[in-house]
Amino acid sequence: MRKWKMAALCMCIGLLITSCGTKDSQPEDTVNTEKTEKTEEEMRAEAKQAKLDMIELSAYDNVTGLELEPGTYFSLIGRSSSKEYWKEVEAGAKAAADDINKLMGYEGSDKVKVVYSAPADSDNVGEQVSILDEELSRYPNALGISVIDVQSCHVQFDLATQNSVPIVLFDSLSDYQGVMARVSTDNRGASKEAAVHMAEALEDQGEVIVYMNDDLSTSAGDREEGFVNEIKDNHPNMTIAGVYYKNRLDDLKKEIVMGGNNPGGGVTLEMAEEEASLTPEDIQDKIDELTEEEVLDYILSKHPDVKGIYTSNGTTALSMVSACERAEKDGIQIITYDGDSEVMKAIENGEIYGTILQNPYGIGYATIIAEARAILEMGNEADVNTGYVWVSGDNYKDEEIKILYSQMK
Numbered sequence: 001m002r003k004w005k006m007a008a009l010c011m012c013i014g015l016l017i018t019s020c021g022t023k024d025s026q027p028e029d030t031v032n033t034e035k036t037e038k039t040e041e042e043m044r045a046e047a048k049q050a051k052l053d054m055i056e057l058s059a060y061d062n063v064t065g066l067e068l069e070p071g072t073y074f075s076l077i078g079r080s081s082s083k084e085y086w087k088e089v090e091a092g093a094k095a096a097a098d099d100i101n102k103l104m105g106y107e108g109s110d111k112v113k114v115v116y117s118a119p120a121d122s123d124n125v126g127e128q129v130s131i132l133d134e135e136l137s138r139y140p141n142a143l144g145i146s147v148i149d150v151q152s153c154h155v156q157f158d159l160a161t162q163n164s165v166p167i168v169l170f171d172s173l174s175d176y177q178g179v180m181a182r183v184s185t186d187n188r189g190a191s192k193e194a195a196v197h198m199a200e201a202l203e204d205q206g207e208v209i210v211y212m213n214d215d216l217s218t219s220a221g222d223r224e225e226g227f228v229n230e231i232k233d234n235h236p237n238m239t240i241a242g243v244y245y246k247n248r249l250d251d252l253k254k255e256i257v258m259g260g261n262n263p264g265g266g267v268t269l270e271m272a273e274e275e276a277s278l279t280p281e282d283i284q285d286k287i288d289e290l291t292e293e294e295v296l297d298y299i300l301s302k303h304p305d306v307k308g309i310y311t312s313n314g315t316t317a318l319s320m321v322s323a324c325e326r327a328e329k330d331g332i333q334i335i336t337y338d339g340d341s342e343v344m345k346a347i348e349n350g351e352i353y354g355t356i357l358q359n360p361y362g363i364g365y366a367t368i369i370a371e372a373r374a375i376l377e378m379g380n381e382a383d384v385n386t387g388y389v390w391v392s393g394d395n396y397k398d399e400e401i402k403i404l405y406s407q408m409k
Contacts, residue, residue, distance in 0.1 A: 047403050048095060051361040054387030054404075059373075060183075060366040063099040066376065070110035072100075074371050075140035076364070077131055078118035079148055079172065084340040085314075085360050089171070090116040092364025093144075100372065114368060115140075123214060123247055125149045132156045136165065142371035144183075146171040149216040166374035170367040171360075172219040181370040181380040183363055187219055190356045190388045191226030194335050197390060198231070198238075198308050201333040201353050205237040206307030209299065211320055213312045214247040223312045223337060241303045246316060249295045253287040256298050296323035311336045314343040314355075321351045339391055339404075347396050354392030357404060362386040 052061040076093050080086040097114045106112065117135060119127035125148045132145065132153055143165055147153055154176055160167055161178045169176075170183040198208060208231065212220050224243065231238050244252070257278075278286075300306065300323055309324075309332055311317040317336035324332050336343065339357040346352040363386045373380050391401055 048361070050400070050403050051092070051359055052365060054359045054389075055362045055366050056385040056387065057381055059381070060369045060384050061362075063096065063103050063369065063372075065378070066100055066369070066372045067104065068100060068112055068372055068375065070104075070106055070112075072112040072372075072375065073138070073140045074112065074114045074368055075135045075138070075143045076114055076116045076367065077128065077135060077143070077145040078116060079128070079146050080122040081118040081120055083122065085338055085358075086118060086122075088360035089146075089364040089367075090114075092361035092366075093368045094364075095361075096365045096368035096372075100368075119148075123148065125152050125216070129153060129156065136160055136163070139163065140165060142166045142168065142375050144168040144170050144367040144371055147174045147217065148172065148214075150174050150218050150221075152216075166371065168367055168370045168374065168380075170363055172217040174218065180374040181384055182382065183367045183370055183384040183386060184219065185356075185358045185363075185388050186385050187222035188226035190337075190358075191223040192230045193390060194310065194337075194354075194356055195227045195230035195235075197354055197392070198227075198310060198333065198335050199235045201335070202238065202307050204235055207239045207241040207303060207305050208308040208310060209241055209303055209306050210243040211296075211299075211309060211311045211316050212243070212245050213316050215245045216247065220312050227310050241306055242299070244299060246292070249292060250287060252295050252298060253290045254283070256290060256295070257283055257286040292319065293323065293326070296320065297326060300324070300327045300329065306332060308333045308335070310334075314338040314340050317352055317355070318342055318346065321346055324351075344391075344396060347391065347393055350393065354390060357389045357391045357401070359386045359388065359404065 055061045074093070074097065076090070078086045078089055093114045093116060097112050101107075101111045104112075115135075117131045119131065121127070128148050129152055133156060135143065136156060136159060143160055145153065145167070147169065150173075153174065157167055157174075157176050157178060166180045167176070167178065168181050168183060169179050171185075173182050173184060202208075210224060210228065212224050214220050228240055228243070231240055296319060306329075309320050311320055311334065314336060317334055320334055324330075324334070333353040334351070335353050335355065337356045337358065339355050343352060343355055347354065366384050366386055370380050370384060389401065389404065395401055
């Protein structure tokens with residue numbers, strides 16, 4: 001994380017607090033009314049600017065020089081249509097479009113527009129590919145997409161390239177070679193920092209479990225690799241006890257069905273007899289009956305000495321919080337990514353040690369800027385780092401942190 005960016009955020013907040021504390025000689029009730037309205041407007045502007053200031057490259061935090069044609073259509077495809085994180089991505093993208101319209105004086109049908117689409121389930125590769133097909137059939141001027149499965153969209157990307165639709169990848173990337181830019185968090189650097197904080201929390205010793213949302217996306221892969229390598233390379237008294245993936249839980253379900261629900265105790269005669277009597281259909285039925293909660297309980301039972309858990313997003317972190325509660329394990333330190341209201345509440349309650357707070361608003365904004373630059377053939381940087389901050393019980397109440405995870409629409 002770049003320290004000067006946090007200093008800039010603090011300065012923004014300091015200026016705002018100073019301006020709000022100044023009074024003049026007008027009647028008190030008039031002053032209060034005007035100040036309240038002004039403060040709300042200022043806070044929106046400050047929140048927006050603070051998030052844009054986190055973007056590493058200054059060409060991507062403003063619309064200078066983006067003189068687009070009237071009615072330009074930006075397509076943006078995310079991984080979820082409902083979660084707070086993705087709503088912030090959408091908000092940042094639409095703010096960029098608003099700034100372009102203001103720059104060009106566009107109104108009504110002349111306005112450039114952003115259409116955000118995403119599957120209902122953030123892991124639904126098939127639905128995302130279908131959305132991509134539909135969007136390409138509308139011939140957008142440019143396409144931005146956060147890829148669920150790194151290999152899933154190459155055919156569609158080829159089609160977009162053939163039709164001169166520039167592609168910008170954001171948040172979760174792909175190895176496709178023909179993209180105009182990649183806009184995301186520095187996931188390897190951030191996950192390395194998460195590992196350093198885990199080592200601090202565990203006093204540099206103990207077992208850690210890694211629970212990733214998937215093993216399909218580049219973002220998850222980078223978050224896993226950065227964390228695991230930091231522990232293995234620089235913390236010899238710590239151990240990665242196991243790496244698990246939410247999208248691969250069926251493997252563990254089969255392990256449970258085939259006798260793994262007796263971890264450490266071996267396979268009993270009764271268990272062996274039951275296994276021998278099961279048909280493949282019986283086994284699949286039992287696998288289908290098991291829930292994620294039961295699998296996470298099993299993971300914790302396999303690692304009775306675990307001291308820390310690292311997860312790739314807020315959803316997996318909160319699932320592990322619940323699993324620890326069910327297992328009555330109070331001392332396990334959980335570190336994750338992202339900072340929606342539930343994650344922040346868990347940090348406040350001490351259930352989550354800390355999180356890597358990304359900049360989804362900045363990701364959305366910078367993606368539209370990259371798309372616009374591609375349309376105008378202005379050239380793009382290959383990689384645009386949108387920044388992150390570490391949030392824990394020590395700083396989650398700080399104003400410069402609040403302004404980043406508050407939903408300032």
